[in-house]
Amino acid sequence: MKKDMNTHEILQKYGKDAENLLALLHELQNTHEQHYLSAENLAAAAAHMGLTEGYVYGVASFYTMFSLKPRGRHIVRVCQSPPCHLMGSTDVARELIKVLGVSFGETTADGQFSLEMSSCLGVCGVAPAMMVDDEVYGNLSASRVHEIIEDLRRVK
Numbered sequence: 248m249k250k251d252m253n254t255h256e257i258l259q260k261y262g263k264d265a266e267n268l269l270a271l272l273h274e275l276q277n278t279h280e281q282h283y284l285s286a287e288n289l290a291a292a293a294a295h296m297g298l299t300e301g302y303v304y305g306v307a308s309f310y311t312m313f314s315l316k317p318r319g320r321h322i323v324r325v326c327q328s329p330p331c332h333l334m335g336s337t338d339v340a341r342e343l344i345k346v347l348g349v350s351f352g353e354t355t356a357d358g359q360f361s362l363e364m365s366s367c368l369g370v371c372g373v374a375p376a377m378m379v380d381d382e383v384y385g386n387l388s389a390s391r392v393h394e395i396i397e398d399l400r401r402v403k
């Protein structure tokens with residue numbers, strides 16, 4: 248199975264040194280089609296690094312950047328830090344809730360989008376900002392948010 252082979256390849260890439268655990272978990276999550284760490288991922292990471300599954304689960308559940316439940320194909324993160332807040336991130340958030348039909352922390356029924364809050368994305372100069380997967384969007388307005396989501400929906 249291709250997916251198992253990918254997991255195997257990722258494990259090999261990070262070696263067995265426990266100091267690579269966070270980087271390994273990151274890559275396992277990023278390459279999972281549902282952008283989360285499955286029980287199989289955690290078990291594989293633990294076995295590979297000679298750690299207990301409980302320890303790896305503890306690490307994965309400690310950091311908010313890891314998800315232990317399935318997420319959408321696209322992860323939409325809205326910056327909620329003060330500069331973006333002052334520049335209208337509340338309107339951005341409201342539009343996303345309307346367009347996607349989900350609240351923060353939820354995934355659309357079609358599995359396409361998960362909506363999340365984020366702290367500063369590092370582009371305060373173009374606040375308000377959001378990130379979709381690896382791409383950052385700034386100077387957002389409600390209509391621009393609508394356009395971005397519609398464009399993503401078209402590219403299936």
Ligand code: FES
Pocket residue numbers: 326327328329330331332366367368369370371372374375376
């Ligand atoms: S505060 Fe939003 S990108 Fe920095």
